[in-house]
Amino acid sequence: MQNWFRLSLISSGFIAVLVGYTSSVAIVFQAATAAGATTEQISSWMWALGLGMGATCIGLSLRYRAPILTAWSTPGAALLATSLPGLGIGQSIGVFLFCSLLITISGMTGAFQRIVQRVPHHIASAMLAGVLFRFGAELFIAMQNQWLMVGTMFIAFLLARRYLPRYTIPLALAAGIAAAATLGQLRLERLEWELARPVLMMPEFSLSALLGVGLPLFIVTMTSQNVPGLAVLRANGYQTPASPLITWTGFTGVLLAPFGGYSYNLAAITAAICMSRDADPDPSRRYLAAVWAGIFYLVIGIFGATVAGLFEAFPPALVAAIAGLALLGTIGNSLATALSDEKGRDAALITFLATASGISFAGISSAFWGMLLGFALHLLTARHR
Numbered sequence: 001m002q003n004w005f006r007l008s009l010i011s012s013g014f015i016a017v018l019v020g021y022t023s024s025v026a027i028v029f030q031a032a033t034a035a036g037a038t039t040e041q042i043s044s045w046m047w048a049l050g051l052g053m054g055a056t057c058i059g060l061s062l063r064y065r066a067p068i069l070t071a072w073s074t075p076g077a078a079l080l081a082t083s084l085p086g087l088g089i090g091q092s093i094g095v096f097l098f099c100s101l102l103i104t105i106s107g108m109t110g111a112f113q114r115i116v117q118r119v120p121h122h123i124a125s126a127m128l129a130g131v132l133f134r135f136g137a138e139l140f141i142a143m144q145n146q147w148l149m150v151g152t153m154f155i156a157f158l159l160a161r162r163y164l165p166r167y168t169i170p171l172a173l174a175a176g177i178a179a180a181a182t183l184g185q186l187r188l189e190r191l192e193w194e195l196a197r198p199v200l201m202m203p204e205f206s207l208s209a210l211l212g213v214g215l216p217l218f219i220v221t222m223t224s225q226n227v228p229g230l231a232v233l234r235a236n237g238y239q240t241p242a243s244p245l246i247t248w249t250g251f252t253g254v255l256l257a258p259f260g261g262y263s264y265n266l267a268a269i270t271a272a273i274c275m276s277r278d279a280d281p282d283p284s285r286r287y288l289a290a291v292w293a294g295i296f297y298l299v300i301g302i303f304g305a306t307v308a309g310l311f312e313a314f315p316p317a318l319v320a321a322i323a324g325l326a327l328l329g330t331i332g333n334s335l336a337t338a339l340s341d342e343k344g345r346d347a348a349l350i351t352f353l354a355t356a357s358g359i360s361f362a363g364i365s366s367a368f369w370g371m372l373l374g375f376a377l378h379l380l381t382a383r384h385r
Contacts (some may be wrong), residue, residue: 003285011170012279016069016270017300018314019323024074032263034150035092044199045260050301052252052261057294060245066238067274067290070249073221075245080262083213088275090204096262097203098214100253103221103265107246110227118352123374124231126338126348130355131228131268131367132331139324146317153318157325169278169326176318185315196303198259221265223368229266235334236275237283270366272330273323301323347378 004011028049032042053070060068076099084092106112136253143150156175160168180186226249230242249264256264273279338348351374359366 004288007170008279009289010292012274012289013346014296015326016293018272019295020071020270027077031077034081034084036089041199042197047196047198047301048256048259048261050297052063052256052264054294054297056249056252057290061287061290065287066240067286069267069271069274069290069293070264071226073263073265075220076217076263079220080236087209089201091206091209093201093258094205095209096213096257098210100250100257102218102252104247107243107250110243112242112246120378122338122341122344122348123351125235125334126351127336127367127371128231128235128357129331129334130352130370131354131376132327135323135327136331139321142320143318150317150321152179153321172325173322180315180318187313200258221263225265227369232271234270273326276329321324347374350374350377
C-alpha cells in the first residue's frame with residue numbers, strides 16, 4: 001500500500017492532468033460555446049469529462065496493471081469549435097452520441113486492434129517522438145521568454161537528476177512554482193471552488209450533422225488520439241489489448257454524452273508522463289501514476305468548470321517547461337527505438353519529420369499522415385528488398 005503514496009507517482013499523475021487541462025481546456029470551452037451551451041451546461045460538460053476520464057483511468061489501469069491514461073479529444077474539440085455553430089445543443093449531443101457509438105463498435109469488432117497490429121514498432125516510436133517533439137522544443141522557447149523561472153526549473157532538474165533522480169520532476173515543478181510566486185506570476189485570484197451539477201441535455205439527430213460533424217469527429221479521435229495513445233503504450237513495453245480500451249472509452253462516451261461528454265480516448269502526450277522513469281523506476285508500478293491522474297480528474301469533475309482557474313493560476317511558461325522536462329526521457333527513448341534498425345531508419349525518419357511538422361489535411365492531424373507516409377515507405381523498401 002505504501003507504493004500508492006510515492007511522491008513521484010502522485011506528482012506524475014498531477015502533472016499529466018495539469019498539462020492536459022492547461023493545454024486545451026480553453027478549446028473545450030470554445031466548443032461548448034459554439035454549441036450554444038449555457039453556463040450551467042458548460043459546467044456539466046466539465047463534470048462529465050472529468051468523471052469519464054477519471055473512471056476510465058482508474059478502472060482500466062487497475063484492470064490491466066498498466067498506466068492507461070484517457071483524455072478528451074483536443075483535435076476533436078477544435079473541430080467542434082468550428083463546426084457546431086448553428087447546430088444547437090440538441091444536435092451537438094446527437095453528434096457526440098453518434099461518434100461514441102462508432103468508437104464502441106470499432107472496439108468491439110476488433111477492427112482497431114487488427115489495424116494497429118500491422119504498424120511496425122519503429123514507425124510507432126517515430127510517430128510518438130514526432131508528437132512529443134514540440135513539447136521538448138517549447139521547453140527552450142519558454143526558457144528564452146522566461147529565462148529566470150524556466151532556468152531555475154532546468155537547474156533544479158539537472159541537480160535532482162544527479163542526486164535525487166526519483167524526485168526529479170516534483171522538485172523541478174516546486175522550483176518553478178517558487179520562482180513564479182517570487183516573480184508575481186501566480187494568478188491565484190482566479191481560484192474558485194464550486195460543486196458542479198450535471199445537466200441532462202436531450203439529443204437531436206440530423207443526417208447532415210451526423211455525417212458532417214459526427215463522422216469527422218470519429219476519424220479525428222481515432223487517428224489523432226487513439227493511434228498515438230496506443231503507440232505510447234507499445235513504445236513503453238505495455239502490450240495491453242487495444243480492443244477493450246477502445247470499447248470502454250467509447251461506451252463511456254455513450255453514457256455521458258447527454259451531459260456534455262463529447263469524446264473520450266487514449267491519451268498520448270500526458271500518458272507518456274505517467275510512463276516515464278521519473279514516475280517510478282519499476283515499469284510494473286507506473287500504473288499507479290495513471291490511477292492518481294484519474295483521482296485528480298474526478299476531483300476536477302466534481303468541482304466542474306470553476307476548477308479550471310486552478311490550472312490557469314500557473315503561467316504558461318511554467319506549464320510548457322514542466323511538460324518538456326517530464327517528456328525528455330520519453331522523447332529520447334522513442335528516437336532511439338525508431339532509429340535503431342538501419343533497414344527501417346528512412347521510414348522512421350520520414351514518420352518523425354512529417355509528424356513533427358504539424359501538417360494537417362482534411363482535419364486529420366500530422367500524427368496520422370506521418371504514420372501513413374512512413375508505413376508506405378516501409379512497405380516499399382520491404383518489397384524492394
